[in-house]
Amino acid sequence: MKIFISTPINGRKESTLQEKREAANLRAKMLKAYMKSEYPHAVVVTPFDAVPLDSNLKEHEAVGECISLLLTCDTILLDRGWTASKGCNLEYRAAKLYNLHIIDGNGQIPE
Numbered sequence: 001m002k003i004f005i006s007t008p009i010n011g012r013k014e015s016t017l018q019e020k021r022e023a024a025n026l027r028a029k030m031l032k033a034y035m036k037s038e039y040p041h042a043v044v045v046t047p048f049d050a051v052p053l054d055s056n057l058k059e060h061e062a063v064g065e066c067i068s069l070l071l072t073c074d075t076i077l078l079d080r081g082w083t084a085s086k087g088c089n090l091e092y093r094a095a096k097l098y099n100l101h102i103i104d105g106n107g108q109i110p111e
Contacts, residue, residue, distance in 0.1 A: 063090055
């Protein structure tokens with residue numbers, strides 16, 4: 001099993017993009033550790049495995065890298081608040097199109 005953690009970045013409350021990225025990275029690391037404890041044999045990846053924290057990619061380029069990594073997975077974990085994020089919504093739609101298993105952090109599986 002390979003799990004992709006989808007967590008909002010730009011939709012966060014922090015003031016600057018760098019602060020948003022740092023907060024999202026911390027959240028992704030926490031979720032990665034949690035999923036590894038729940039699924040010890042799984043490979044768990046995050047957007048920051050595709051686009052490092054210090055990357056200078058434009059938003060659309062970064063999302064493209066994340067989608068590419070997502071499509072190597074068979075499961076996606078959508079972090080709470082994902083519905084307000086353009087990037088997470090794209091990741092969700094790609095997961096639906098390619099029949100990935102979806103775990104929704106909002107507590108329900110979207111239609």
